[in-house]
Amino acid sequence: MTAPQPTPSKAEVISLGCRLNISESEQIRAMLADESDVIVINSCAVTSEAVRQTRQAIRRARRNRPDARLLVTGCAAEIEREQLAAMPEVDGLIANTQKLDARAWNVPVQAEPVLPKHTRAFVTVQNGCDHACTFCVIPQGRGTSRSLTIPQVLGEVERHLSQGAMEVVLTGVDVTSWGEDLPDRPPLGRLVRSILDQFPTLERLRMSSLDGVEIDAELFELFAFEERIMPHLHLSLQSGDDMILKRMKRRHLRRDAVDLVERLKRHRSNLSIGADIIAGFPTETDAMHANNLSIIAELGIVHGHIFPYSPRPGTPAARMPQVDRAIVKQRASELRAETLKIRDEWLRSLIGREQQVLAEKDGTGYGPSFARVAVPEGIAAGRIVTITPTKLEEGLLQ
Structure with missing residues (x-):
């Protein structure tokens, strides 16, 4: 009697890092739906900790499925290419710019890939970044800013809605730069308005992280008055101290963020605020950290993403005077504690409210x-x- 043969395992996609990676991982998973015994690590390289977690995920995946073909893509596959290629667990790397091209995975190209059914759909409207923040390696991993056209985005939204998604989240590396590379340089607000007009049955449209100083007038009006835009604004803030913001080469100052939130909340009092904040950026003094800490309460940040600064090779910030690691860790802990305090107060204010x-x-x-x-x-x-x-x-x- 012939022994039964084991059933090949399905392709597995492990996503690390940002919402954009989550969106792209879903597309990769759809492309590899008919493949077996393949593991894809969609990596992140935004911090040294993210790279460490990528390596950890690679080793864990290999232990769990020793016979699978293990491929790595994502930002770390660009920025840490040689180091990851040298890992014995890794069978191959897929360039970050090619990971949504079925030909890179040696699978048939589908004109209309079947998307998985989800309650929320992440739609990538833009990729790459043209800015040069001194702490960031993402442009090295993602390239220059590239926008989908309005018809392309509408097509993506329609496909997700046909799969049953009840909420659409617009995502990208630098979402507020959407449109700058298109022929007539349309503002992001025009894209958002087009989605709402095209799909009147779409009940919930949510935005991912935005650069507040680049929010155009039409997008501001939609955030302030359009109920189908979820009252949730996540800012790519990074710091609450003006000198640190200048050394980061950010395009805003503290007052810009405060003014934006104040103006929006005059029209929409239930708006919740999220923000990315870096603790212990090079040259940060106790007074600068105090400014970082105080902006959490001033803006009412209830969805805080706190990152302890870690130097990334090749960035200008890595060459600046560094803050002691123990101090960075302590400052990150203080920022998290303050965020949790403000978040707890906010959540308690929602008790008894529909x-x-x-x-x-x-x-x-x-x-x-x-x-x-x-x-x-x-x-x-x-x-x-x-x-x-x-x-x-x-x-x-x-």
């Missing part, structure tokens, strides 16, 4: 302002339900 919650598969969901809410049993993922939370436990409204 939330339109988009149910996820794990028994929770997200309200319009991205507050996480427990969903009653029996509610299918993808449904929008009205929930009035009565308590807060471990960061979850219930």
Whole structure:
């Protein structure tokens, strides 16, 4: 009697880092749907810690599936190419700029790839970056800014909606630079308005991280008055200190962020604020850190992404006077603690207030302002339900 042959494992895509990587990983997964015994690590290189986690993910994946073909793509596959290629666990690298091209994976090109069904869909409208922030290696991994045209974006949104997505999230490396490379240089607000006009049944459109100083007038109006734009603004802030912002070569100052949030909240009081903040940037003094800390309360940051600074080879910031690692770690801890404090106060203010919650598969969901809410049993993922939370436990409204 012939022994049964083991069934080949499906292709596995492991995504690290930003929402853009999540979006791209879904497209890679769709392209490799008919492949077997393949693992793809879609890597991140935004910090030294991100590279460490990429290496860790590679080793773990190889241990779990020793016979699979292991391929690495993403930003680390560009920036740390030689180091990752030398890892014995890695069978090959796919260039970051080619990872959405089926030919790079040696699979048939599909005109209309089947997208997985999700409650929320991440739609990449832009890739790459033309700026030169002194701490950042992402332009090295992603290249210059490239925008999808409005018809291309509308086509992507339509495909996701046809797969049952109830919320669309627009994402990219530098989303507010969308359109600058297109013939008539349309502002991002025009794209957002086109989506809303084209799909009147789309109930929820959410924006990923934005450069506040580049929000155009039409996008401001939509954030202020259009209810289908979720009241959730995540800012690529990086610091609350003006001197540090200048040394980062950012395009805004503290006052710009404060003014933007104040103006928006005059029209939309339920707007929740998120921000990326770097702790311990080179040359940061105690007073500069205090400014970084104080902006959390001033803006009311409730979705804080805190990154301890780590030098990236080849960047100008890596050549600046560095802050002691123990101090960087302590400052990051203080920033996280302040963010958690402000977030807890905000979540408690939502108790007793109706939330339109988009149910996820794990028994929770997200309200319009991205507050996480427990969903009653029996509610299918993808449904929008009205929930009035009565308590807060471990960061979850219930």
